[in-house]
Amino acid sequence: MWALLVLIGAASVSAHLQELSFDGQKVFRVLPQNDEQVEILNFLASIMEVDFWQPDSVTLVRPKMQVDFRVEADKSFEVEDLLKESGMEYQVLIDNLQAAMDAQFDSKARTASHSYEKYNNWDTIAAWTADIAARNPDLVSRSVIGETYEGRPMYLLKMGKSGPNKKAIFMDCGFHAREWISPAFCQWFVKEAVETYGKDSVMTKLLDKLDFYVLPVVNIDGYVYTWTNDRMWRKTRSKNAGSICIGTDPNRNMDAGWCTLGASKSPCAPTYCGSAPESEKETKALADFIREHLSTIKGYLTIHSYSQLLLFPYSYTYDLPANYEELNSIAKAASKELASLHNTKYTYGPGANTIYPAAGGSDDWVYDQGIKYAFTFELRDTGRHGFLLPESQIKPTCEETLLAVKYIANYVLEHLY
Amino acid sequence: DIDDVGHKYYLELELEDVLDKDRPVTCTAEVLYPLGSKASAADVQVTVQGELRSTEEADKEFYDRIRSLEKELVAENIPDSHGKVPPELEPIHLLAWAASGYVIWQNSTENTHFHLAQVQHVKQVKRSDEDLQFDFVLLLHEMVSQEVLPWELSVLWQPGRGARVCRCQGPGAGS
Numbered sequence: 001m002w003a004l005l006v007l008i009g010a011a012s013v014s015a016h017l018q019e020l021s022f023d024g025q026k027v028f029r030v031l032p033q034n035d036e037q038v039e040i041l042n043f044l045a046s047i048m049e050v051d052f053w054q055p056d057s058v059t060l061v062r063p064k065m066q067v068d069f070r071v072e073a074d075k076s077f078e079v080e081d082l083l084k085e086s087g088m089e090y091q092v093l094i095d096n097l098q099a100a101m102d103a104q105f106d107s108k109a110r111t112a113s114h115s116y117e118k119y120n121n122w123d124t125i126a127a128w129t130a131d132i133a134a135r136n137p138d139l140v141s142r143s144v145i146g147e148t149y150e151g152r153p154m155y156l157l158k159m160g161k162s163g164p165n166k167k168a169i170f171m172d173c174g175f176h177a178r179e180w181i182s183p184a185f186c187q188w189f190v191k192e193a194v195e196t197y198g199k200d201s202v203m204t205k206l207l208d209k210l211d212f213y214v215l216p217v218v219n220i221d222g223y224v225y226t227w228t229n230d231r232m233w234r235k236t237r238s239k240n241a242g243s244i245c246i247g248t249d250p251n252r253n254m255d256a257g258w259c260t261l262g263a264s265k266s267p268c269a270p271t272y273c274g275s276a277p278e279s280e281k282e283t284k285a286l287a288d289f290i291r292e293h294l295s296t297i298k299g300y301l302t303i304h305s306y307s308q309l310l311l312f313p314y315s316y317t318y319d320l321p322a323n324y325e326e327l328n329s330i331a332k333a334a335s336k337e338l339a340s341l342h343n344t345k346y347t348y349g350p351g352a353n354t355i356y357p358a359a360g361g362s363d364d365w366v367y368d369q370g371i372k373y374a375f376t377f378e379l380r381d382t383g384r385h386g387f388l389l390p391e392s393q394i395k396p397t398c399e400e401t402l403l404a405v406k407y408i409a410n411y412v413l414e415h416l417y
Numbered sequence: 418d419i420d421d422v423g424h425k426y427y428l429e430l431e432l433e434d435v436l437d438k439d440r441p442v443t444c445t446a447e448v449l450y451p452l453g454s455k456a457s458a459a460d461v462q463v464t465v466q467g468e469l470r471s472t473e474e475a476d477k478e479f480y481d482r483i484r485s486l487e488k489e490l491v492a493e494n495i496p497d498s499h500g501k502v503p504p505e506l507e508p509i510h511l512l513a514w515a516a517s518g519y520v521i522w523q524n525s526t527e528n529t530h531f532h533l534a535q536v537q538h539v540k541q542v543k544r545s546d547e548d549l550q551f552d553f554v555l556l557l558h559e560m561v562s563q564e565v566l567p568w569e570l571s572v573l574w575q576p577g578r579g580a581r582v583c584r585c586q587g588p589g590a591g592s
Contacts, residue, residue: 232558249563269564384435385496386533387558388496388534388535391500
């Protein structure tokens with residue numbers, strides 16, 4: 001008798017031990033509409049192990065109740081088939097429970113905690129991208145578009161309610177390492193999107209009808225370097241053949257009038273254009289992604305600092321783009337929106353005339369690919385703090401910039417091509 | 418354009434005191450950028466119309482505080498990476514700002530655009546006379562080339578007298 005109990009005990013212990021990894025396990029959210037559909041859930045719970053997260057048990061399930069439950073990895077396909085067949089409304093809340101848990105532990109254990117009103121280091125931002133996607137699966141998904149020179153994954157967040165044939169807007173931050181307010185803005189944008197979806201009518205419309213690709217930091221290696229070694233670093237961290245000097249200016253490295261004006265052929269210069277267009281892994285990854293999604297991307301925004309400018313093509317020539325009048329009036333209106341919040345004055349215009357001629361920029365390259373709404377933002381301030389913008393200004397800067405970005409996104413939505 | 422001499426600009430400016438924003442002061446200036454590759458500072462004539470506020474009390478407070486320090490003041494990275502300046506270093510920051518004006522003036526052309534990026538280092542040097550002396554290493558950011566370069570200079574100051582630059586070293590000269 002005792003031997004039998006011990007055996008059963010041992011068996012259940014080993015069964016539990018197998019459960020310690022949650023790899024591949026899925027969490028479903030379903031909305032049973034009627035008694036029939038409730039019965040399906042009862043049936044499911046009778047033929048396999050179903051861990052109900054809400055409500056606590058299958059016996060509490062009622063029609064019109066939101067039900068969340070976890071199933072084992074090898075059962076998840078069966079479950080999904082069953083739900084599809086039944087016609088019950090469902091979504092996969094967590095696609096891989098182990099991954100979601102790892103992300104959560106990452107952001108607490110290894111790194112400083114994330115704040116939208118502070119400058120976050122790369123590890124914190126990386127963990128945040130996993131976390132924000134795991135917590136908002138119906139609005140955010142994360143992918144990797146490439147690797148930096150030093151081998152770091154380039155995370156991209158795709159934002160928007162899933163739907164067929166959606167067009168998209170691409171926004172990147174952190175081209176230049178020392179411009180810390182830039183990645184802060186991309187994080188802020190993502191936060192606003194997930195927090196105000198369903199509450200703010202403009203944001204809801206934008207996310208319903210468009211997708212936003214947000215690349216929170218392009219030049220990750222450079223950004224890390226500004227945290228560990230040199231706060232004033234600008235370029236990438238790639239080695240240059242035949243020189244002791246490191247790095248290429250990623251915003252002189254794109255294939256747009258490459259290295260003709262406003263860029264340097266010297267590897268030691270902060271505006272070094274690189275050994276060839278897209279010589280940098282980071283710019284190549286960005287360009288590849290945009291080329292692959294050219295038919296869906298209809299607007300492009302790239303965020304820099306400082307100077308309080310809203311620029312559009314061209315910077316590699318003084319020639320004006322074909323839709324100059326249109327771009328100018330968008331910039332004028334977006335600047336007005338921005339100023340409406342804290343009276344922050346922006347100057348706008350084509351790059352070459354407004355800031356300086358500079359070839360190899362991402363906005364020009366994207367524009368020449370056919371994305372006719374391409375803008376570069378230079379955020380606060382105008383030189384008093386420059387790159388060292390105090391953290392107390394993160395919130396007001398991001399809030400005002402968001403108004404301009406929403407204006408531009410909405411314009412693109414209403415003028416799809 | 419002035420033949421064989423250079424380019425002269427006539428400016429009307431509004432001066433805003435960052436610590437007293439509601440009372441802008443109008444100025445006029447004539448700036449002559451000399452021709453030629455020889456590095457030479459622009460000639461500047463300024464007229465201030467109106468009054469700058471008195472900082473007598475704050476000046477005295479700062480002066481007395483520094484004079485009474487047991488050890489010479491030494492500090493780095495003002496503002497820090499996150500843009501913060503400790504309150505007791507704010508006057509040093511402002512003095513550095515004024516000093517940077519001298520370096521910027523000496524090194525500006527019609528094709529440069531300088532800003533003080535950061536005070537990399539400041540060291541007080543004890544003096545036997547009434548002046549306070551601060552040796553600075555200032556990081557200046559030049560917008561067109563995107564260079565951030567360190568400039569060394571020493572500044573003398575006492576209440577009632579403007580800041581004076583007493584020595585100036587830095588990488589290269591001109592643009």
